[in-house]
Amino acid sequence: MRWEDVYVAGTGVWLGEPESARSALDSGAYDAQQHAADDIVSVSVADSSMAPPDMAVHAATTALKRSGLDAEDVDLLIHSGIWFQGVDMWPAASYVAGHALRRGVLAYGLEQECNGGLGALEIAARQVGTGPGTSAAMVTTADRFGAPLVRRWSSEPGFVYGDGGTALLLSARGGFARLLSTASGSDNSLEAVVRGPELRPLPSGEPLDLLGRVGHYMRAHGSVREATERVAAVMDSVVDTVLADAGIGRADVTRVVPLASGRSRMEWQVPQLLGIPLERSTWEFARTVGHLGAGDQIAGLNDLLERRELKAGDRVLLVGGGSGFSCTCAVLEVLDAPEWEPWRPGE
Structure with a gap:
């Protein structure tokens, strides 16, 4: 679907400290043959106190600040993740919206596995594109992967899981990019x-x-x-x-x-x-942070912007x-x- 007057006004991320592939190889957590195929340098690992919704709050706060909009301007927040979000049977999206925006914003959780971030972006675009000219919507993602329930280096061949939160703000008022x-x-x-x-x-x-x-x-x-x-x-x-x-x-x-x-x-x-040539992708960023669940695309876009490569x-x-x-x-x-x-x- 082609969009008119839908803009990206801000992005944000929260990432942990890098854990090197070499240390995972040395500890036996990462298979040497798989590492040769993956060519991963490191992954983002959150400290023991950080739950996924708080990562999303940090990322959303950054995106909102960069956008120049106020929390009152945002009509909708959609939050996605592929793993545990801090509490069972609990609306993580409402927590993210309440802490990063305001108590009255509509908040929805979207479960679409690793497509959740972009699936949410398309739904948010419908809100912004068909709403009033002042409409804005926030997309957030967050995941944390840890032992013993998830072996980040070996649970899925070809993917090494990294911890992180991401946010992207769409607005009808304008932004640095047009959707x-x-x-x-x-x-x-x-x-x-x-x-x-x-x-x-x-x-x-x-x-x-x-x-x-x-x-x-x-x-x-x-x-x-x-x-x-x-x-x-x-x-x-x-x-x-x-x-x-x-x-x-x-x-x-x-x-x-x-x-x-x-x-x-x-x-x-x-x-x-x-x-498309690999050199035109975000491979160099991806190999240092790992697979961020539903947030890879927002995090990759954010990195291109912060590195001023666009x-x-x-x-x-x-x-x-x-x-x-x-x-x-x-x-x-x-x-x-x-x-x-x-x-x-x-x-």
Whole structure:
């Protein structure tokens, strides 16, 4: 869908301190062969006191400050995460909205796995694009991954999990970039890839075993090749749609911000699937912070801005994807690149 008068007014992140891949190799937490394929340098690790919603509050506060808007200007907050959000059966979105914005803002949680950040962005764009000319909406994400329930270095081959919160503020009043288009697609039958052998009536309390679930799917279906091809088909269709709606082609994309994976997966995502050189992606950032759950694209965009690697006229393609399978993409056009101070870990 093509958007008119929907702008990105601010972004923000909260990241922990970097934990090196070398230390994980030395401790035995990270497999040497997998590291060779991933080429990961480090991941963001939060300290023991930081819960995910507080990360999102920090990120949202930064985004709001950078936007120049007031909390009273924001009509909607959508929060996403893929893991535990601090308390069971509790509305984390309301906490983030109440602490970062105000008590009266509408707050919703969106569960769409790793596509949650961009899925929320498309929903927020509908709010801003169809609302009054003063409308604004905040998207936040946050996750923290820790032992023994999640083994960040080995739970899912090709992804090393990092802790962090992100925020992006859309506004009808203006901003540093214009949202040109968004598009989404899905293949819901692919939820079986990570479901495992059965549904359970209650939580098991066992460590996350995505590798075991995928192994079950492979035994039942022979391989994951067909599933991978179907994922690629959905992503290819969504990318074609979002670029067509933006009125540009793949060659016109200045930078692409995909899921933050290891190098082998990143090369499949960007050069092979998208046909865009890896050098135009946010790979160098991704390999230092890890996979931030639903927040990779917002964090990657924020890094490009803080490093001042974008200029007026640049087109940025954000590419999402989450098990299920869902995919949302967005195209931004930079109007006036901001001069923000770079993020410092742990702030």
